[in-house]
Amino acid sequence: MVRIVLADDQTVVRAGFRALCDLTDDLQVVGEAADGPSAVACARRTRPDVVLMDIRMPGHDGLEAARQILADPDLGGTRVLVLTTFGLDEYVFEALTAGASGFLLKDVDPDDLYSAIRLVAAGGSLLDPAVTRAVVDExxxxxxxxxxxxxxxxxxxxxxxxxxxxxxxxxxxxxxxxxxxxxxxxxxxxxxxxxxxxxxxxxxxxxxxxxxxxxxxxxxxxxx
The missing domain is CATH 1.10.10.10 (Winged helix-like DNA-binding domain superfamily/Winged helix DNA-binding domain)
Incomplete structure (x- = not known):
């Protein structure tokens, strides 16, 4: 079972991703957070395999939350998968350099979402060459x-x-x-x-x- 924390300031977005995960037999949402500090606290409490992390959130944002999670030695098995509305977002680039395992656009198809979570949980990295090139160029x-x-x-x-x-x-x-x-x-x-x-x-x-x-x-x- 892949354990997941959803971190997004929009309740409807979290509900949507939770509903999609509930349709599977191997993806389990173990916590939710609406801002950066809550995301860090939730990750430390639940020790998930993957955090689906929105970057633009109140408090310290998802970027700072990702840095803290990825730098925490007690969360060495936790991977961060960035969620963004924008393909060209400099914060996505910074999240990748901080150690995030990849990124997804929020309008991702369900099957691609499932594949991405499973890939990252298994230690892989999610690379979309076209979007990655665009982010780096921007x-x-x-x-x-x-x-x-x-x-x-x-x-x-x-x-x-x-x-x-x-x-x-x-x-x-x-x-x-x-x-x-x-x-x-x-x-x-x-x-x-x-x-x-x-x-x-x-x-x-x-x-x-x-x-x-x-x-x-x-x-x-x-x-x-």
Whole structure:
């Protein structure tokens, strides 16, 4: 059973997500919160697998709540999945860099919601390459391009190639096919890159790839 906390300041939104989860056999809502402080308190009380976190809430917002939850050593098994009304929202970017495992638009289809929660609960990351690129591009426009390129110096050339393909939304299977390696080898390169760069998951790897200019919005895949 995947245990879920719903954090959103709109009662009707929480009710809608709860109703959808109630239709499944493996998703259980164990708590609700209408603001950031309540979300943190609820997470600490219930220790959920996943927090569905709205960013724009009263009190300290969902971004600060996500930071506190993800920094709490007693909540090491709790993942944060960001909810937003806006595809282009700089706060979504900040939530991803803080360690959120991905994001969903609030008009998500039920089946996609279920898949996202299960994926994140299992330790995966929810990557929508098109929206992720748009968020990073908007953040860069608002705050200026981040150019911490030297962070990538710890990577081998092959690891850089793999990271660039992760940022473009390719799976391990697709990376393996493109670079003529097994999916397991591709996965190993991803894991090594995460360790060397001190990153939590593939979402943060995507963000860093755009921040450093390893890939850019509008890039196309090179021919095989």
């Amino acid at each position: 953040f860069s426009r608002l705050r200026g391009k981040l150019t911490d390129v030297e962070r990538l110096d710890v990577l081998t050339d092959r690891e850089r190639d793999v990271v660039a393909l992760v940022a473009r939304g390719l799976t391990n299977d697709e990376i393996g096919a493109r670079l003529q390696m097994s999916p397991l080898t591709a996965k190993t390169h991803v894991s090594r890159a995460l360790t060397k760069l001190n990153l939590r998951d593939r979402v943060q790897l995507v963000v860093l790839a755009y921040e450093t200019g390893l890939v850019s919005v509008g890039d196309v895949l090179p021919p095989k």
